[in-house]
Amino acid sequence: MSDSRVWSYSAVLMGSPILLKLFSHDEALASRVFSLIKQYEDLLTVNRADSQVMDINHAAGRHPVVVSRPVYELIKCAKAASLLPDSAFNLAIGPLVKLWRIGFKGDSVPAADEIAARLRITRPQDVILDDAAASVFLAQPGMEIDLGAIAKGFIADRVRDYLYQQGVSEGLINLGGNVQTLGAPQGGWSIGVKKPFAAAEALVGSIEVVNKSVVTSGTYERYFEQDGKLWHHILDPRSGYPLSNELDSVTVISTDSLDGDIWTTLLFGLGVEKGCALLRQRQDIEAIFVSKNREITLSSRRQFRFTPLDASYRLTD
Template sequence: MKEQILQLMGTIIKLSIQHPEAEDLLIKAAARLKEFEQRFSANAEDSELMKINRQAGIAPVKVDQELFELIKIGKEQSLIADSALNIAIGPLIQEWRIGFKDANYPLPEKIQSLLPLIDPAAIQLDEKKQTVYLEHAGMAIDLGALAKGYFADKIIADFKKAGATAAFIDLGGNVLTYGAVPQRADGRWRIGIQNPFLPRENYVAVVKVQNESVVTSGIYERKFDWQGQSYHHIFDSQTGYPIKTNLASLTIVSGESLAGEIWTTRLFGRSAQEVLAELNQLDDIEGIVITTDQQIAYSEGLKGRIEL
């Protein structure tokens, strides 16, 4: 297998593929990921997404078909009752800045003033014209909770179309596998699950997968300490503060990477017990929960596929 490592989207990206023209396909994949970053970034002033945000309350913006598609999926998922996913969360993210050098603790009145601006129902989509309009000035879409999964699915689709026999994508901890891993008799890839209480590359478990994605969301990745309290980057749209949860991390194993992104964020506002109960009722979606008191549990469908 040929491998390429890139530094993009603020993370390390690893691409591997088994194909006679692997090198050429890896170059094309890297170019496509750079294009995606340019289009979907909520932090680059000149991205296509930022054009929408800058025109909030002013005018609809015509966008590329893929950006429109992900915003549409994101809006639908954000409007589901009890979902912790909200693509209109941009104003809160920019105010708290958790994960950035200038992170700060906003004044309560500032948070209150932002709550009316994070309503996903106020994102207007015109399918015919391919336009996106944010109804109120100050609104901002942030696709950070979904974008990597969407990109991974698109790259794997390209690899499949080109006739790859095996491929592996790691977009900074968001993993998608295709085909059988060449050096294993059972053909399954081994994916390490990060221990949320130790530095990167320390794994608490290994899960075996094939033609599946492994996506982890956790409160350990981006944190901000203020007056003896620690705040993470996953927000409660009702309060404007980070979600209160006993989850340290939630990993979803699914067929598509975007599904993994959706479910890790959607379920994050619930207790570990509620998350497991939900996972055990979902078809083709499995998961691993690690609690803040260092307990680990997983859904029934992963039995026999996990090594602790």
Template sequence: MGTTVSLTLIEPNDTVAQAVFDSIKLLEDKLTVNRLISEVMSINLAAGSHPVTVSSSVFSLIEQAQKVSLHFNSCFNFAIGPLVKLWKIGFNGQQVPPAKLIKQRLLLTDPNNIELDTNNRSVFLKKFGMEIDLGAIAKGYIADVAKLILHKYQVYQGIINLGGNVLTLGSPLTNENSYWHVGLKKPFATDDKLSGVIKVKNKSVVTSGIYERFFIQNNHLYHHILDPKTGYPLDNELDSVTVISNSSLEGDIYSTVFYGWGLDNSRKYLQKHQNLSAIFLLKNKTIALINPDNFVFQLIDTQYKIITD
């Protein structure tokens, strides 16, 4: 998945750990677009030609990704694959593509042009050159599956960390009032400096930020969160969005949605959905905490000013 995956358990258990990592490997093999062979790549290679039948788990995830892509007016779009491949941000050859090519690729990113057949569990990309990319949702789904496996083995305390997707089970040790501590990275820091620490129990913590994958060309920063409407990296007031939720899949979805919406529109949504919480790091060194009843935040970097809703 292009990241380090770690599992922390209160008591050593090689059988449980092996079951979790075997499951992660199996799901990655199905969902990746970074290899020629996977269920998702089979769909992409058949674009404009014929539907492809996939496993129930992959079909279910694609259904959810399409629903979110169509429902939210945001930068969440699982059909954005052709643009991701064009920009190559975070990979060899990254550069600003010609405007003409961006316009051409935009025509291949409409999620309405993806036909799902529930009865046959088949997926059809109607236009040649279309590609789906589940990168914005796959890690959250995999983390939730790992949690189910841990519960199957009656493990109810621990941390699953899929590089930016942190899912905590229960609370640490035997103290029910204690919290897991999840670091919130300082944007663009050259080392492991933190903006703050998020304290949670039995919650998912997922961050979407512009500082993990980016490049600079002609003194302008280009990051990996692309705007499906323009084809260019989204430009707003945010450095990152962190979502605290019950499931990691929710965190994946809403961290991307909220980044696309920006602070004001996200705040309006969160005021109506108190089960979700979010932390917004703004470029002006402000940290906005929305629905903070679900977590505790400890400020580390005193350059920031906190506002709370």
């Protein structure tokens, strides 16, 4: 939104651009928010050798690891999402993410037998949880948890809670695609839905939300090209290859960004038709599907107003 009262603060954390918008000039608060994000990054990252998640991964096949309560609860939630029927979400996808290296140096299509071998150590059932001890045990050697699809949502919710605690009633945090909003300046926050494979500022539309999270997952965010094909970073836990269907992106509108994160992956796996059918049973989750054939499908419009901004895209009924 363009509003002269808005103060924007930015940082790069978790390999992602982070943007905080506030309605007061408060450098100290912004820096406390960035430290909070950094603290969670330090607990959850798998891009460095040490974090609580890496402690779990290093102990795979050997022993359980006790973690802090928030990390435990996040892993528990990620395991539950992984065990839903036909779930495309899998918290134990780590060995495949590391093999493909999509978005990191040296990414290339792995050998089929390597993919098959790694698939055998990605079973969410083999993530053994102990509620009383808050411990996590990966039952197979070589297993690795990867929270790349869910950690930003979890952290966005913690930032929202922190801002409310600090007396902030209107604000926005964007963690590289996970947007969480507080309040309703000028009646609502206007959030852009990116045009896939276009310039960063190109949008297919925008939505207006109040007190909602808006999360987008897209094939265009991290990918490489090889053999005339595009290989993106949302992997199909059933095949070990990038999910392949009619979609370029899914945007989910929900109260908690954690739900948005889980649902973007679930819906990516289901595709437009099955995804919309499932969402008809949910009052609390809504989605915008952007398809490769330039169609935009809205699951419904209860919690947001959608404005199309690109005439080359068609809004389906």
